[in-house]
Amino acid sequence: MFLRFGVLRGARSRVISGFVLAALSAVSSCAGPRPDSHPQLEPQQIRWLQAALDDWERCCVEFLHIDPVPLPWILVIGTEVTWHLEAPSDQGSPSVNTSLNLRGQPVSVHAVPGDGAVRLPTGQEIPRAGTAFAALAEDGTLPFFVVAMPEVWRLDPRAAGHPDLDGLIRGVLSHEIIHTRQLVDVGRRVAELRVSYPSMPESLHDDLIEELFQDVPEFVKAWELETELLFQAADEMDPTACKAKVREALRIAQRRRETFFVGANAFLSELEDLFLNMEGVAVWASHRLTAEPGVSMVEARAGNSWSQDEGFVLIALLERFDPNWRNPILGPELVAPFGLLAAALDAQE
Secondary structure (H helix, E strand, O other), rough: OOOEEEEOOOOOOOOEEEEEEEOOOOOOOOOOOOOOOOOOOOHHHHHHHHHHHHHHHHHHHHHHOOOOOOOEEEEEEEEEEEEEEOOOOOOOOOOOOOEEEOOEEEEEEEEOOOOOEEEOOOEEEEEEOOOOEEEOOOOOOOOEEEEOOHHHHHHOOOOOOOOOOHHHHHHHHHHHHHHHHHHHHHHHHHHHHHOOOOOOOOOOOOOHHHHHHHHHHHHHHHHHHHHHHHHHHHOOOOOHHHHHHHHHHHHHHHHHHHHHHOHHHHHHHHHHHHHHHHHHHHHHHHHHHHHOOOOOHHHHHOOHHHHHHHHHHHHHHHHHHHOHHHHHOOOOOOOOOOHHHHHHHHOOO
8 A cells, every 4th residue: 555645736826735545657857867976965955954854853842742753764856866864774875974963863864866767665656856745655564755855846847936935845844744653543544444434435635525525515615614613713812702613613514524424425524534633733733833923823724625724723723722632633543633622622611
């Protein structure tokens, strides 16, 4: 099984994180390195990578309260070389001496020259293009993370004209790398759901519910109303008014799910919980890392996919009402944000 979270820039100028159970295959016309060269990271590349490692440490320690060690296996796509950080083996490639470190401990780097395409740990290939995603190797137990260097993003026509490309890359990178801490449990949970719901579609991704119901007016109206109430609640300073908005949003969500997630669609209730959990955590932590001080939740709402928007605000509300939300949300059971938030409000009555 190959679990991939890929990032693109959508037509509505939103960051889309896609969850699919599918293979990647692609080709690239980029030239490979000169045969006589010994790949070395440039000083500016080392600075960028160290900043990314520092962001990862901050997200883990300050926001998620988890240990940033071990660092996941990271494949960094350059224009001619793929740099492997903390690879489980040397890939038959030369070691590169750098100052990269995480919590004061050196980070291993190996240089893998390319012939154009980038070979993944699954054996599949992708082009050298602006991208960032987390994935699982075939055995379902080894997460890895892929990200392109800024210079590769700038050569990609899809990203080159972005007004804040450096900010986009930083946000996308911090979002996607967090998924490496979720993927093994997500893969296990999906496998369990397939046993309970054998008719579940083979291809799954975090925009599945949006794609299925975006043209169903009653569903869209309910989702928009519940999500708007949640964002209003997140900005509400008065605790009583905040709780009232949250409870009304949860009632609307429950009615929506009871109406539409029935029969052949019953599995969607559990999938929605799963997607809200993993996307909510990643968007919230990335927001905490990159947001300007004083930005309200309504202002911070990016108009992302449904699972990202609603997951984001649910985690923000859990941060307000349940200081212990991280253990059940990040734990192997991947507890649903809806239920945890309702329980947190009940505990305060």
